[in-house]
Amino acid sequence: MRDSDRVVVVGGGVAGLVAARALVLAGRDVVLVERSARLGGQLASHSVAGIELDAGAEAYAVRGEELPRLLRALKLADDIVRPVAAPAWLHRADGSAVPLPATSLLGIPGVPLARDVIDAIGLRAALRAQLDNLLPGLVASKAETVGELVRRRMGAAVRDGLVAPVVRGVHSVTPDELEVDRVAPGLRTALLRQGSLAAAVRSRREAAPAGALVASLRGGLHRMVAALAADLERFGVEVRTGAEVISADERGVTISGGERIPGEVVLAAPLEVDAPRTRTTVATIAVDTPELADAPRGTGVLVAPGAPEVTARALTHLTAKWEWLAASTPLHLIRLSYDADVDVTPDLAHRDAQTLLGRSLPAPVDGAVVRWERVGRRADAEHAIDGMRRVGEAESGTGLASVIPYALGVASAIPSGGEEQPD
Numbered sequence: 561m562r563d564s565d566r567v568v569v570v571g572g573g574v575a576g577l578v579a580a581r582a583l584v585l586a587g588r589d590v591v592l593v594e595r596s597a598r599l600g601g602q603l604a605s606h607s608v609a610g611i612e613l614d615a616g617a618e619a620y621a622v623r624g625e626e627l628p629r630l631l632r633a634l635k636l637a638d639d640i641v642r643p644v645a646a647p648a649w650l651h652r653a654d655g656s657a658v659p660l661p662a663t664s665l666l667g668i669p670g671v672p673l674a675r676d677v678i679d680a681i682g683l684r685a686a687l688r689a690q691l692d693n694l695l696p697g698l699v700a701s702k703a704e705t706v707g708e709l710v711r712r713r714m715g716a717a718v719r720d721g722l723v724a725p726v727v728r729g730v731h732s733v734t735p736d737e738l739e740v741d742r743v744a745p746g747l748r749t750a751l752l753r754q755g756s757l758a759a760a761v762r763s764r765r766e767a768a769p770a771g772a773l774v775a776s777l778r779g780g781l782h783r784m785v786a787a788l789a790a791d792l793e794r795f796g797v798e799v800r801t802g803a804e805v806i807s808a809d810e811r812g813v814t815i816s817g818g819e820r821i822p823g824e825v826v827l828a829a830p831l832e833v834d835a836p837r838t839r840t841t842v843a844t845i846a847v848d849t850p851e852l853a854d855a856p857r858g859t860g861v862l863v864a865p866g867a868p869e870v871t872a873r874a875l876t877h878l879t880a881k882w883e884w885l886a887a888s889t890p891l892h893l894i895r896l897s898y899d900a901d902v903d904v905t906p907d908l909a910h911r912d913a914q915t916l917l918g919r920s921l922p923a924p925v926d927g928a929v930v931r932w933e934r935v936g937r938r939a940d941a942e943h944a945i946d947g948m949r950r951v952g953e954a955e956s957g958t959g960l961a962s963v964i965p966y967a968l969g970v971a972s973a974i975p976s977g978g979e980e981q982p983d
């Protein structure tokens with residue numbers, strides 16, 4: 561192998577795996593270097609009560625063509641599943657629970673005076689939200705964060721009572737930390753075109769494919785990792801796990817132990833990246849009870865900041881959400897997400913599950929706690945630095961629907977090698 565043909569991909573999370581696959585298909589010699597003993601990064605599995613479950617990401621946002629195309633190429637398209645069409649619930653700051661408004665995006669209501677919006681935030685706040693209809697479309701159209709956009713168009717009560725629980729539960733940040741264009745591309749353009757935020761939300765929902773806004777794979781989203789790894793092996797990528805890159809420049813990388821691997825570098829790990837880190841803990845419990853068969857809180861519950869007697873920020877009733885999972889076990893599987901500073905135990909998860917589901921539950925038959933560190937977006941988003949390309953969630957924003965298209969885009973801009981292989 562000539563060094564000039566080689567590309568060294570640093571990091572074996574989904575961004576690195578996808579970039580390595582695209583590069584080898586474009587005819588480059590690819591070496592993928594991963595610090596840990598396993599590939600996949602935040603796409604991972606674990607076993608709870610003998611059932612293989614996603615330990616990290618569990619669904620992807622249905623937008624764009626790249627992810628479905630990749631799943632087809634990986635021969636996983638027949639296993640794409642949509643969640644059960646039941647509303648998630650909102651556990652409000654006063655401790656009561658209501659279904660999340662049906663017509664909403666990130667918690668932003670599409671119909672501010674709908675009954676379910678009034679039930680969730682009260683008539684006064686809903687009337688304030690309706691003012692959005694009277695404001696010129698230009699108002700807040702340049703807002704960078706979801707928090708600013710919603711507060712200026714619909715008022716603080718919508719931001720705090722509806723949007724904050726969704727954003728906190730799904731993205732582990734506050735609305736003021738979440739960039740509109742990263743999480744809802746096209747929403748601000750739709751605001752300008754439609755004249756109100758509510759109409760923009762409705763139009764974005766209509767533009768989305770019919771059905772749920774997210775999808776996953778039967779057997780768990782982590783199956784993508786095995787499929788990608790199998791392709792890398794098939795196409796001849798040299799995969800080196802247990803090898804930490806300690807320095808990198810435009811001519812290659814050095815791994816711990818001192819070995820130098822020369823080649824063009826694609827960083828798919830947040831090496832020397834000045835970006836915020838978010839730590840989050842996920843607890844999954846399995847309970848043996850028929851009490852939950854009626855899915856009392858639909859597919860799950862998002863918790864308003866400040867809600868009393870509950871520490872979790874979100875609960876997913878996994879067996880109510882995914883039919884394939886319910887069909888595979890008589891147990892109920894419940895996943896709770898926590899902020900970093902919480903000492904999470906299966907006991908705490910059990911208590912929170914009872915509060916959030918509004919039922920008394922028997923002690924779990926099994927439980928697992930996984931701690932994660934995620935990297936936020938870099939402030940200076942430029943993907944070529946010192947001759948190295950960067951992909952991964954620090955560049956593209958979090959979530960597979962952002963990470964995968966971005967990694968594919970960067971990989972396709974890298975000159976191809978002599979022999980291209982068929983997809």
Ligand SMILES: Cc1cc2nc3c(=O)[nH]c(=O)nc-3n(C[C@H](O)[C@H](O)[C@H](O)COP(=O)(O)OP(=O)(O)OC[C@H]3O[C@@H](n4cnc5c(N)ncnc54)[C@H](O)[C@@H]3O)c2cc1C
Nearest residue numbers: 571573574575595601602617618619805829952953959960
């Ligand atoms: C609990 C949880 C739930 C989530 N849920 C969802 C969801 O439902 N839907 C969704 O779309 N997204 C979800 N996400 C986010 C999504 O998983 C991530 O945005 C995505 O997986 C990031 O991929 P990545 O390749 O950029 O980074 P990572 O997966 O973090 O991969 C980076 C890799 O680089 C390796 N690495 C780091 N430093 C080095 C080094 N010096 N040398 C070599 N290797 C190194 C790491 O070990 C890791 O394997 C979730 C994340 C978590 C933690």
